[in-house]
Amino acid sequence: MKKHPQIIDRIIEILREHQTFCIVGHMRPDGDCIGSQLGLALALRAEGKKVTVWNQDAIPQKYKFLNTADLFEKPRRGEKFDCVIATDCASYERLGKVTECITERKILINIDHHVSNTRYGDVNWVSPREPSCGELIYRLLKVARWPITKPMADLLFTAVSTDTGSFQYSTTRPGTFHTGAELVTRGADLAKICDEVYQSYPLSRARLLKHVYSTFRLAENNQIAWFWLKQKDFDRTGAESDDTEGLIDHIRAIEPVVVACVFEEVGPDLTRISLRSKSDKVNVSEICGQFGGGGHPAAAGARIAGTPLSTQRKVIAAVKKALKAAK
Ligand SMILES: [Mn+2]
DSSP: OOOOHHHHHHHHHHHHOEEEEEOOSSSSOOOOHHHHHHEEEEEEHHHEEEEEEESSOOGGGGGGOOTTTTOOOOOOTTTTTTEEEESSSSSSGGGGGGGGGGEEEEEEEEEEEOOOOOEEEEESEEEESSSSSSHHHHHHHHHHHHOOHHHHHHHHHHHHHHHHTTTTTTTHHHHHHHHHHHHHHHOOHHHHHHHHHTOOOOHHHHHHHHHHHOOOOETTTTTTEEEEEHHHHHHHOOOOGGGGGTTTTHOOOOOOOOEEEEEEEEEEEEEEEEESSSSSHHHHHHHHTTTOOOOOOOOEEEEEEEHHHHHHHHHHHHHHHHHHHHH
């Protein structure tokens, strides 16, 4: 086997030494987060460990098919864990309310691939080169020589696939295909996963899409595109915040657009922004960092307090500045 960083050995040693685990992920969990959490949870259970999995927010509808073993359970108040593992989570704050449930722990392990990761764990395995956290979990299981069963393969394949835009983003490397191939060899049901994750969505999302196409705005010679999702848009379409994942790709795909932005009203005078960049000269993780957020160079987000209009002005101004600097 290829040489692997010592940090993996260290983590495996900690996992072997301890008995009770809580695996947590970020707010509004995505496919990579859930796939990584549940994949690791199944592996630890197979090793005879006691494992709880918990997130602040529920699993989005399209990933529910993955939770076959019904592993999510809110920890009791003051429940003690030997070891808490955070997967795919860039900062301790991004865990949200989960932090209240995991205070009684001996050790916190942080396994992540976000370049903005704040290294909040007692042990940190942060590998920004990796396109998904799922790939890190896969390597962990390989190095530990723990068997990867079909359910684990489904979970990790979903993680790798969703965070690479189905093996399309430029972060995808030859190793990503090797990982995908091996997971399919181990039983990952490609057809089922792609059908559930990419080829199926609720009617409410179609209504939301109509809203996106009829309201998106352009600026800076069509290099910036954005749209708003207000509370009234959710009420009117029957959509939930979960249904918004991937909507941004519809404006990102417009040829002259370099930076796409979604503004989502998440509370009174509180906006969640998501940014995507198609230029390696425009780092949206840096732009979101100006507003207390972060992420990846090509995909990032933040939560911003203030009136919708002032938020929009500030963000669009920051994007314009980044575009000018990139020239
Ligand atoms: Mn991820």
